[in-house]
Amino acid sequence: MWRRVLRGDVDKALFEAMRLELRRGSLVLAVLACLRTERYGYTLRQALAADGLEMEESTLYPLLRRLEGQGLLTSEWREEEKRKKRFYVLSSGGEAMLAALTDEWRGINASLDRML
Amino acid sequence: MDVIERYLEAVAAQLSAEDREDIVAELRDLILSRVEGREEELGRALSDDEKEAILHEIGHPLVVAARYRKGPDSLIGPELFPYWLFGAKAGLIVIAAVQALGLLVHVLGDPANFGQSIGQAFNGFFSGALTLLGALTLAGAIMEHYDIKPTWLTKWRVRDLSAFGLADPAKWGASMAGSDKAKAEWMPKGAMVWGVRAETTGAAQALWSFIASAVFILWWIGVIRFTGIGDFALRGGDVSVTAAPIWSLLFGLILAWAVAGMAVDGVTLWRPEARRLQALLKIPVAAAGLWIGWRLFQAGHWATLTQGDQTARVMGASPIHMDFDAIHAIPEAQRGLAETALTLGTVLSWVLAIIMLCLAVDVLKALWRIATARD
Numbered sequence: 001m002w003r004r005v006l007r008g009d010v011d012k013a014l015f016e017a018m019r020l021e022l023r024r025g026s027l028v029l030a031v032l033a034c035l036r037t038e039r040y041g042y043t044l045r046q047a048l049a050a051d052g053l054e055m056e057e058s059t060l061y062p063l064l065r066r067l068e069g070q071g072l073l074t075s076e077w078r079e080e081e082k083r084k085k086r087f088y089v090l091s092s093g094g095e096a097m098l099a100a101l102t103d104e105w106r107g108i109n110a111s112l113d114r115m116l
Numbered sequence: 117m118d119v120i121e122r123y124l125e126a127v128a129a130q131l132s133a134e135d136r137e138d139i140v141a142e143l144r145d146l147i148l149s150r151v152e153g154r155e156e157e158l159g160r161a162l163s164d165d166e167k168e169a170i171l172h173e174i175g176h177p178l179v180v181a182a183r184y185r186k187g188p189d190s191l192i193g194p195e196l197f198p199y200w201l202f203g204a205k206a207g208l209i210v211i212a213a214v215q216a217l218g219l220l221v222h223v224l225g226d227p228a229n230f231g232q233s234i235g236q237a238f239n240g241f242f243s244g245a246l247t248l249l250g251a252l253t254l255a256g257a258i259m260e261h262y263d264i265k266p267t268w269l270t271k272w273r274v275r276d277l278s279a280f281g282l283a284d285p286a287k288w289g290a291s292m293a294g295s296d297k298a299k300a301e302w303m304p305k306g307a308m309v310w311g312v313r314a315e316t317t318g319a320a321q322a323l324w325s326f327i328a329s330a331v332f333i334l335w336w337i338g339v340i341r342f343t344g345i346g347d348f349a350l351r352g353g354d355v356s357v358t359a360a361p362i363w364s365l366l367f368g369l370i371l372a373w374a375v376a377g378m379a380v381d382g383v384t385l386w387r388p389e390a391r392r393l394q395a396l397l398k399i400p401v402a403a404a405g406l407w408i409g410w411r412l413f414q415a416g417h418w419a420t421l422t423q424g425d426q427t428a429r430v431m432g433a434s435p436i437h438m439d440f441d442a443i444h445a446i447p448e449a450q451r452g453l454a455e456t457a458l459t460l461g462t463v464l465s466w467v468l469a470i471i472m473l474c475l476a477v478d479v480l481k482a483l484w485r486i487a488t489a490r491d
Contacts (some may be wrong), residue, residue, distance in 0.1 A: 042149040057146045062183040
């Protein structure tokens with residue numbers, strides 16, 4: 001995982017606040033992308049962390065419920081390793097939304113690349 | 117009970133019955149996964165303190181449960197908050213002004229109870245402020261929860277934005293300052309206040325007049341009372357003041373005149389740049405005030421003082437009251453009932469005469485404004 005080294009003239013607290021805002025906008029897309037494969041909360045968090053996107057479970061779990069409520073995910077309880085876990089995966093609506101958001105994200109990236 | 121189960125019970129109590137079991141099961145899985153992961157790292161079971169540290173990382177039960185709440189995240193959201201804040205500021209200023217005015221009247225009418233008056237004014241302000249903020253917050257929360265968007269949120273015109281300038285105290289100072297030097301201290305020369313030059317706007321004066329009229333109307337119709345006005349102490353005993361019949365005769369007219377004055381102030385606040393319109397409205401109101409003053413002068417008898425079985429009439433507008441010698445005689449006046457009635461008659465006569473003179477000047481100023489205003 002790369003680590004950014006801050007320039008000496010950047011206010012650390014301000015940078016942290018703005019960095020969180022920047023990340024917040026990408027979390028839904030990251031979660032939808034990871035759930036092309038069925039996972040449960042803990043393994044999803046590990047998968048996101050492995051790709052450089054740390055996310056607190058306390059934020060992740062409510063997000064998963066919201067996305068399910070919006071029809072983008074489906075879930076089912078299954079017993080694994082002697083404990084009941086809730087497994088999430090993209091629904092057909094979620095796949096379509098992921099494709100649309102991916103196009104949007106690539107468009108934003110291209111615009112930003114031109115500006116930066 | 118296990119520390120984790122106690123935590124989950126606290127979270128569950130904040131959740132709706134519909135989702136409670138499902139959410140708690142998911143949280144239990146999350147917590148146990150974290151605990152097992154940590155136990156694998158350490159090669160041993162975690163103590164209760166170590167489990168509690170993990171629960172701290174997850175968050176306070178109230179905060180965790182709030183993340184699962186459906187509907188708005190805040191009582192008053194970011195779209196509505198600026199309006200709530202303006203309403204709170206404006207309302208608090210009005211309450212403070214009303215209490216200050218009431219305090220002034222109390223102190224003038226009953227200076228002996230100055231401390232009590234101050235206490236009552238503070239009490240009035242704080243209880244009024246709490247009621248205002250509570251009512252505003254309740255209204256805002258209802259609008260937020262049911263997604264109610266009144267038309268004034270979405271449909272507004274620039275010409276109606278003048279009153280929002282009252283949130284800036286510098287504009288009050290600029291408006292009320294008597295001299296150009298004082299105005300310049302509040303606002304730079306040539307600065308615009310509600311679309312007109314700072315040195316010519318009268319909106320802050322209109323606001324004070326509006327508030328004072330509101331307080332007068334409430335007193336006139338008996339909603340609020342000021343101690344010390346209906347009776348006072350005098351050598352020989354307490355004196356009660358009874359209004360003369362002319363006040364009953366003119367009650368409705370005076371009420372209508374005060375309401376009309378408030379309405380004109382309201383127009384000034386709403387359209388401070390429409391000086392010709394304001395002048396047009398002020399003329400009939402000032403003229404009505406002059407007529408009422410003239411009727412009071414004609415009546416002559418304004419009040420009756422009663423002390424025991426003695427009475428004395430407070431008369432006004434006769435030559436003996438309008439003489440400058442009568443004013444000079446006030447400090448040396450005896451403190452008997454008749455002398456007090458004479459003193460009151462003299463003071464009230466001069467006050468009424470000055471008020472009528474000001475109203476006459478208002479009419480002339482209004483006519484001048486109509487002739488010269490360019491709006």
